[in-house]
Amino acid sequence: MIRRFWQSAMIGLARSPSVRHFMQTSRATSGVRSRYIAIGDAAGAVARAQTLWHDAGIRVSLFYLGEYVDDPALVEENVEAKLDAARMLGAAGLDVHVSVDLTQVGHMLDPGLARRHLDALAAAVGEAASGRPGLHVLMLDMEDRSVVDATIALHDELARRGRPVALTLQANLERTADDLERQVRRGSRVRLVKGAFPEPRSGTFPTRAAIKANFRRLIDQMLASEALEQGFYPIIATHDERLIEHAREHAEANGWPVGAYEFEMLLGVRETVARQLVSEGERVRLYMPFGHDWWPYTARRIGETPANAWLLARSLVG
Numbered sequence: 001m002i003r004r005f006w007q008s009a010m011i012g013l014a015r016s017p018s019v020r021h022f023m024q025t026s027r028a029t030s031g032v033r034s035r036y037i038a039i040g041d042a043a044g045a046v047a048r049a050q051t052l053w054h055d056a057g058i059r060v061s062l063f064y065l066g067e068y069v070d071d072p073a074l075v076e077e078n079v080e081a082k083l084d085a086a087r088m089l090g091a092a093g094l095d096v097h098v099s100v101d102l103t104q105v106g107h108m109l110d111p112g113l114a115r116r117h118l119d120a121l122a123a124a125v126g127e128a129a130s131g132r133p134g135l136h137v138l139m140l141d142m143e144d145r146s147v148v149d150a151t152i153a154l155h156d157e158l159a160r161r162g163r164p165v166a167l168t169l170q171a172n173l174e175r176t177a178d179d180l181e182r183q184v185r186r187g188s189r190v191r192l193v194k195g196a197f198p199e200p201r202s203g204t205f206p207t208r209a210a211i212k213a214n215f216r217r218l219i220d221q222m223l224a225s226e227a228l229e230q231g232f233y234p235i236i237a238t239h240d241e242r243l244i245e246h247a248r249e250h251a252e253a254n255g256w257p258v259g260a261y262e263f264e265m266l267l268g269v270r271e272t273v274a275r276q277l278v279s280e281g282e283r284v285r286l287y288m289p290f291g292h293d294w295w296p297y298t299a300r301r302i303g304e305t306p307a308n309a310w311l312l313a314r315s316l317v318g
């Protein structure tokens with residue numbers, strides 16, 4: 001109850017233009033910013049990615065910040081920054097792994113525009129990877145329920161045309177078991193998350209316990225031996241150690257070799273767990289956002305646990 005209230009309140013603050021302006025222009029907020037965001041431009045994020053890879057064996061997915069964008073100039077800026085990120089990851093010899101939200105590349109202005117941008121971005125990922133081994137994809141993040149159908153449809157269309165794409169699905173939605181089943185049969189690459197958007201009750205799991213139980217069932221679907229035979233690539237994106245353990249046990253029991261699946265976590269959250277997993281031989285990636293429009297993303301992260309209230313309070317009074 002408290003968690004749901006906290007999450008909804010933070011989503012409200014994430015969407016408030018005046019709070020966004022204050023947070024993104026005030027010097028006092030740099031502490032809360034640096035917790036979850038790589039500071040600097042694409043070059044800075046790639047430099048940090050190189051350090052993580054060389055020092056800790058951790059891969060990254062780069063995400064240029066910006067969401068629910070209805071300004072054509074900002075859409076162009078988002079696309080350019082993501083193209084830069086893809087080229088620079090390729091030039092650095094790292095996985096060319098770039099995450100994108102449908103609403104940041106023009107979906108709110110014209111779905112056809114978003115489609116063309118996603119196609120160009122996926123093509124750029126393929127070119128920058130130039131046949132090197134690794135997981136090189138344009139990863140479609142998943143936003144609120146109003147864009148789930150559109151996101152899946154675009155993913156499927158690009159995949160059919162041979163573009164290197166991957167898809168995020170949310171365990172809080174009842175529909176996900178069916179969506180996942182279709183993706184397993186296609187041999188897709190799917191990132192499973194709990195879901196960061198409070199949704200209307202119909203069609204969603206009502207409690208955290210129910211979402212977690214569904215996450216377990218979806219892990220079982222992703223790491224079934226039939227999924228391995230289909231060439232499906234599971235990405236388990238959580239900081240929940242019980243779910244991570246469940247996935248590891250299931251992977252081992254069903255004969256999944258290390259490197260045929262991976263774990264993904266967020267920059268700034270439980271990085272000790274990420275490092276521990278790598279030291280035990282698992283493939284791990286960090287989702288690394290960068291860019292100046294950092295407040296909406298950060299507010300959602302703060303909203304993930306009421307324990308983060310202190311982080312926000314400290315940054316505002318200190």
Ligand SMILES: Cc1cc2nc3c(=O)[nH]c(=O)nc-3n(C[C@H](O)[C@H](O)[C@H](O)COP(=O)(O)OP(=O)(O)OC[C@H]3O[C@@H](n4cnc5c(N)ncnc54)[C@H](O)[C@@H]3O)c2cc1C
Pocket residue numbers: 140141142143168170193194195196197237238239240241264265266269270286287300301302304305308
């Ligand atoms: C790589 C990645 C990509 C994602 N992409 C999407 C997406 O496209 N769409 C979407 O809706 N959601 C996305 N999410 C967010 C996701 O839906 C969850 O909201 C988020 O991961 C928290 O859930 P959890 O599974 O880590 O479990 P939780 O039970 O929330 O967290 C487990 C533990 O991790 C720690 N923790 C988790 N989050 C935080 C935090 N923000 N700050 C401090 N500690 C924390 C806490 O100690 C907590 O007890 C993504 C998450 C990851 C890891």
